[in-house]
Amino acid sequence: xxxxxxxxxxxxxxxxxxxxxxxxxxxxxxxxxxxxxxxxxxxxxxxxxxxxxxxxxxxxxxxxxxxxxxxxxxxxxxxxxxxxxxxxxxxxxxxxxxxxxxxxxxxxxxxxxxxxxxxxxxxxxxxxxxxxxxxxxx
Numbered sequence: 001x002x003x004x005x006x007x008x009x010x011x012x013x014x015x016x017x018x019x020x021x022x023x024x025x026x027x028x029x030x031x032x033x034x035x036x037x038x039x040x041x042x043x044x045x046x047x048x049x050x051x052x053x054x055x056x057x058x059x060x061x062x063x064x065x066x067x068x069x070x071x072x073x074x075x076x077x078x079x080x081x082x083x084x085x086x087x088x089x090x091x092x093x094x095x096x097x098x099x100x101x102x103x104x105x106x107x108x109x110x111x112x113x114x115x116x117x118x119x120x121x122x123x124x125x126x127x128x129x130x131x132x133x134x135x136x137x138x
Contacts, residue, residue, distance in 0.1 A: 043105065046100065109133070114134045
């Protein structure tokens, strides 16, 4: 049990560090999701912030992404980051992915849990570069 917890913590810090560098190079600043019908090019982060099992992991990734955005906010030509909260339901993740596409996403980060990643892959909805970060199921 202790060993798996250590691996999860190492993975979380690695993922945050990786995202910190990669997203910082592309993002301008974090924003709220666009309203329906309004298309703005952005980077979408689909994070299970509403999940009881994965919420704290999603929060850590969100903080890492927002830190990357804050560090590199002096470049006005960067795509903004928009965080889309999702739940434990894989169908909710697919709907949110579709909503992000309609809102103008150019790159998608997430989902985080394996069942949502599998559901998204099976749905054939993925049409953009998508960085899925599956966390082992809780």
